[in-house]
Amino acid sequence: xxxxxxxxxxxxxxxxxxxxxxKLKNQGFDITxxxxxxxxxxxxxxxxxxxILLDVIFPNTxxxxxxxxxxxxxxxxxxxxxMITSKDKNEDIIEALNIGANDYLTKPVNSFVAAARISxxxxxxxxxxxxxxSAELSAVHTMVxxxxxxxxxxxxxxxxxxxxxxxxxxSPKCARLKKSxxxxxDIVRKIELxxxxxxxxxxxxxxxxxxxxxxxx
Amino acid sequence: MSNICNYNEIxxxxxxxxxxxxxxFSKYKDNSLELMEKxxxxxxxxxxxxxKMLAHTLKGSTSNFxxxxxxxxxxxLEIHSDTLSIEQQENSFQKISSxxxxxxxxxxDKIEEDS
Numbered sequence: 001x002x003x004x005x006x007x008x009x010x011x012x013x014x015x016x017x018x019x020x021x022x023k024l025k026n027q028g029f030d031i032t033x034x035x036x037x038x039x040x041x042x043x044x045x046x047x048x049x050x051x052i053l054l055d056v057i058f059p060n061t062x063x064x065x066x067x068x069x070x071x072x073x074x075x076x077x078x079x080x081x082x083m084i085t086s087k088d089k090n091e092d093i094i095e096a097l098n099i100g101a102n103d104y105l106t107k108p109v110n111s112f113v114a115a116a117r118i119s120x121x122x123x124x125x126x127x128x129x130x131x132x133x134s135a136e137l138s139a140v141h142t143m144v145x146x147x148x149x150x151x152x153x154x155x156x157x158x159x160x161x162x163x164x165x166x167x168x169x170x171s172p173k174c175a176r177l178k179k180s181x182x183x184x185x186d187i188v189r190k191i192e193l194x195x196x197x198x199x200x201x202x203x204x205x206x207x208x209x210x211x212x213x214x215x216x217x
Numbered sequence: 218m219s220n221i222c223n224y225n226e227i228x229x230x231x232x233x234x235x236x237x238x239x240x241x242f243s244k245y246k247d248n249s250l251e252l253m254e255k256x257x258x259x260x261x262x263x264x265x266x267x268x269k270m271l272a273h274t275l276k277g278s279t280s281n282f283x284x285x286x287x288x289x290x291x292x293x294l295e296i297h298s299d300t301l302s303i304e305q306q307e308n309s310f311q312k313i314s315s316x317x318x319x320x321x322x323x324x325x326d327k328i329e330e331d332s
Binding site: 012023086110 | 230231232237240241244245248270273274276277278280281283
């Protein structure tokens with residue numbers, strides 16, 4: 001797990017926010033500062049950022065209103081938001097957590113505490129994505145096993161319908177048919193073998209498509 | 218030794234980087250003087266909402282320089298400005314202005330010492 005995911009810091013205080021930015025950059029984080037809260041939505045819709053650090057108080061709006069807007073489109077696990085509040089504003093912290101903030105920091109922000117809390121959220125994203133991938137592969141595995149079973153039934157019927165008399169099998173058409181069906185049966189058995197013992201792995205085919213590779217241990 | 222702030226605490230907050238301190242202080246100085254002008258205007262125009270917001274913003278910036286009395290006075294102006302008379306607001310402004318000048322002078326002296 002690395003810190004190389006992008007972080008957006010939205011805070012109208014140019015002093016505290018720049019200081020926090022510099023300190024987090026020194027700790028290896030990729031962080032962008034936005035002091036104009038009205039640009040927050042545009043930044044979020046760009047899809048560039050994995051986590052938002054959001055101040056609670058702005059001159060023209062509240063960070064809690066911005067948080068509500070974010071939560072209409074993004075779940076806390078998809079886009080974590082860490083609120084930045086004053087030490088004396090416990091009611092803001094409680095409201096922010098109730099609306100859907102993932103965590104909070106108090107001013108003046110200690111950069112090591114901030115780094116630890118950001119890393120926790122980034123780890124949660126990573127684990128969630130890993131779980132989703134695992135669930136997706138499990139679904140593919142089930143699908144492959146099911147379809148393999150579905151192929152096997154008509155295949156057995158087809159193989160049983162091939163004439164067994166040697167004189168009938170002399171027909172080249174019939175011999176080719178039997179060879180083809182036996183080959184399909186062989187593939188079905190192999191699929192059965194790897195789905196019961198092997199692994200399915202998702203691999204990228206192009207920017208937008210994937211393929212599933214089935215292989216033995 | 219000034220009582221306006223705790224330099225050790227400031228340095229620790231700036232990860233003991235005097236360069237970072239110098240860079241952020243320079244920005245703080247310009248920004249805080251600009252905010253003070255706006256606070257003065259909002260008192261004279263009795264724009265209380267604006268006054269609260271400006272005091273809050275300056276309090277936030279100043280919290281990075283660990284000046285407890287200045288922060289406390291800014292908080293007083295932020296929270297109580299709607300119940301304070303104009304004279305009391307102006308008194309508070311004067312106190313803030315004086316403490317801010319002291320903080321700026323202290324930081325400039327430290328930067329001068331280190332250069």
